[in-house]
Amino acid sequence: MATARGGDVTIRDLSKSFAIGGRQLAVLRSLDLDIRSGECLVIVGASGSGKTTLLRILAGLERADGGAVAIDGKRIEGVGEERAVIFQEPRLLPWLTVLGNVAFGLEVRGIAKAEAEKRARFYIALVGLAEFSDAYPRQLSGGMAQRVGIARALTVQPEILLLDEPLGALDAMTKISMQEELARIWSEENVTMVMVTHDLEEAIYLADRVLILPREKGGAVRLIDVDLPRPRERSESRFVRYREELLREFGLH
Amino acid sequence: MTLQYIEKTVAIGRHEGRSGTGMEPLRLLTRTSARILSRYGVLVGFLVFWQVAASSGWVNSAVLPPVDTIVAALWKGLIGGSLLGDIAISLQRAGLAFAAAVVVAIPLGLVMGQARAVETALDPILQLFRQTSALALYPVFILLLGLGEASKVFVIFWATLFPLLLNTISGVKEVDPKLIEMARAYGARRLTIFRRVVLPGAVPSIFVGLRLGATTALLLLIASEMIGANKGIGFQVMNAQYNFQIPLMFAAIVILAALGLIANQVLVVLQRRLCRWNVSAS
Numbered sequence: 428m429a430t431a432r433g434g435d436v437t438i439r440d441l442s443k444s445f446a447i448g449g450r451q452l453a454v455l456r457s458l459d460l461d462i463r464s465g466e467c468l469v470i471v472g473a474s475g476s477g478k479t480t481l482l483r484i485l486a487g488l489e490r491a492d493g494g495a496v497a498i499d500g501k502r503i504e505g506v507g508e509e510r511a512v513i514f515q516e517p518r519l520l521p522w523l524t525v526l527g528n529v530a531f532g533l534e535v536r537g538i539a540k541a542e543a544e545k546r547a548r549f550y551i552a553l554v555g556l557a558e559f560s561d562a563y564p565r566q567l568s569g570g571m572a573q574r575v576g577i578a579r580a581l582t583v584q585p586e587i588l589l590l591d592e593p594l595g596a597l598d599a600m601t602k603i604s605m606q607e608e609l610a611r612i613w614s615e616e617n618v619t620m621v622m623v624t625h626d627l628e629e630a631i632y633l634a635d636r637v638l639i640l641p642r643e644k645g646g647a648v649r650l651i652d653v654d655l656p657r658p659r660e661r662s663e664s665r666f667v668r669y670r671e672e673l674l675r676e677f678g679l680h
Numbered sequence: 681m682t683l684q685y686i687e688k689t690v691a692i693g694r695h696e697g698r699s700g701t702g703m704e705p706l707r708l709l710t711r712t713s714a715r716i717l718s719r720y721g722v723l724v725g726f727l728v729f730w731q732v733a734a735s736s737g738w739v740n741s742a743v744l745p746p747v748d749t750i751v752a753a754l755w756k757g758l759i760g761g762s763l764l765g766d767i768a769i770s771l772q773r774a775g776l777a778f779a780a781a782v783v784v785a786i787p788l789g790l791v792m793g794q795a796r797a798v799e800t801a802l803d804p805i806l807q808l809f810r811q812t813s814a815l816a817l818y819p820v821f822i823l824l825l826g827l828g829e830a831s832k833v834f835v836i837f838w839a840t841l842f843p844l845l846l847n848t849i850s851g852v853k854e855v856d857p858k859l860i861e862m863a864r865a866y867g868a869r870r871l872t873i874f875r876r877v878v879l880p881g882a883v884p885s886i887f888v889g890l891r892l893g894a895t896t897a898l899l900l901l902i903a904s905e906m907i908g909a910n911k912g913i914g915f916q917v918m919n920a921q922y923n924f925q926i927p928l929m930f931a932a933i934v935i936l937a938a939l940g941l942i943a944n945q946v947l948v949v950l951q952r953r954l955c956r957w958n959v960s961a962s
Binding site for chain 2: 521531
């Protein structure tokens with residue numbers, strides 16, 4: 428693997444709880460985790476296991492109650508330029524064209540419009556939407572809109588790409604082609620990828636390691652190395668065995 | 681496969697609305713006249729029916745004069761210049777009040793839509809003012825400001841303020857918080873978020889307020905000119921009726937209708953230019 432731009436994440440003693448109906452509900456309990464620079468870590472877990480919360484803390488959109496997250500040794504406070512988030516919904520600004528939306532992240536970070544658009548065009552082409560640069564979001568299909576969201580995140584050239592169930596709202600066919608696209612982008616862009624999903628097959632297809640968050644109190648966090656050559660073949664017997672292993676973890680097999 | 685199919689059938693904005701350019705002249709003419717007929721046929725029918733009914737004596741032509749008599753009165757008033765002074769003063773009253781309402785309501789609405797504390801504090805009194813008819817308050821404004829221009833402009837301003845203010849507030853509040861969070865995730869600060877996400881997101885709703893406001897302004901213009909004025913189109917409607925100059929009365933009414941249509945059309949064009957992205961505006 429080529430050396431990545433950086434993006435070693437150290438998570439220590441991280442905890443977070445929410446007040447629900449007057450009761451404190453702990454979703455993360457003293458989590459320790461190291462994410463290696465350049466790897467693809469996929470987080471799975473039952474709903475309520477705190478996987479999205481963990482990703483939002485990494486993004487700086489939410490504050491932890493205790494513990495710390497450091498990137499390349501530096502403790503993070505809030506959002507940062509070395510990270511970019513891809514949400515479950517494309518979250519495109521409807522009044523901007525595809526080009527405007529993709530350049531938005533750079534412009535917000537103070538890059539001049541012309542330069543931002545130049546870089547945006549490169550990533551629009553990378554996700555295969557060059558012909559649609561001048562289209563407005565309402566003219567795009569769900570899969571195309573999500574690819575615009577991906578291009579927007581790539582354009583700021585983050586060290587760490589945080590993906591919150593990015594393909595969760597897509598139909599099955601589009602989803603598979605987008606998984607292939609994400610795998611390609613990850614290997615080409617040399618970026619550390621942390622992704623939340625509830626699709627186990629998606630996790631095995633993309634992950635170097637799969638992190639399984641426990642749901643119940645006192646349950647242990649599990650990490651599974653996915654040792655398969657890329658590009659991966661879903662029907663291959665070892666792929667299927669990983670899938671069975673994950674299903675067992677969820678008590679479904 | 682699905683994806684590719686979708687991509688091929690998506691239309692890009694720039695290419696829309698040009699379907700007529702390559703057609704032969706005759707077909708183009710037929711299609712254009714068909715479109716005009718389907719759009720204005722009923723209107724023309726209505727005017728023809730009015731004309732026939734009034735000139736053939738089905739209705740009392742002293743009360744409902746034929747269309748050509750009204751047009752003649754209108755022509756005389758406009759070309760002769762007797763109505764121009766009334767139009768000017770009416771436009772001045774409504775324009776001044778509308779502009780003042782825009783200047784006050786939009787900035788205030790943008791703040792109120794974002795600052796919960798300000799909105800909570802101002803909402804009850806706004807609801808009270810809004811539910812109190814501006815016309816009921818007109819005598820109060822006359823007592824405070826006299827029977828001159830100030831009270832007229834103020835009552836129009838007052839009534840126009842609320843649709844503008846309330847639509848601006850709801851426009852700001854209805855901006856998708858997920859878009860705001862997206863901007864925040866890319867490091868946007870409050871002012872950038874306001875400028876690049878909240879403001880453009882609120883524009884369609886602000887335009888709803890502007891169009892409602894324009895209608896309200898014209899309504900209150902007429903009412904205030906009917907109650908205490910010696911000039912203005914609203915005054916002319918009333919005055920012509922007193923003096924039994926019925927064609928002149930209808931001419932003034934036609935001018936009022938035209939003003940409303942023009943104001944609305946100007947706002948529609950402006951909205952289309954500013955909100956090309958918005959489906960409901962196109």
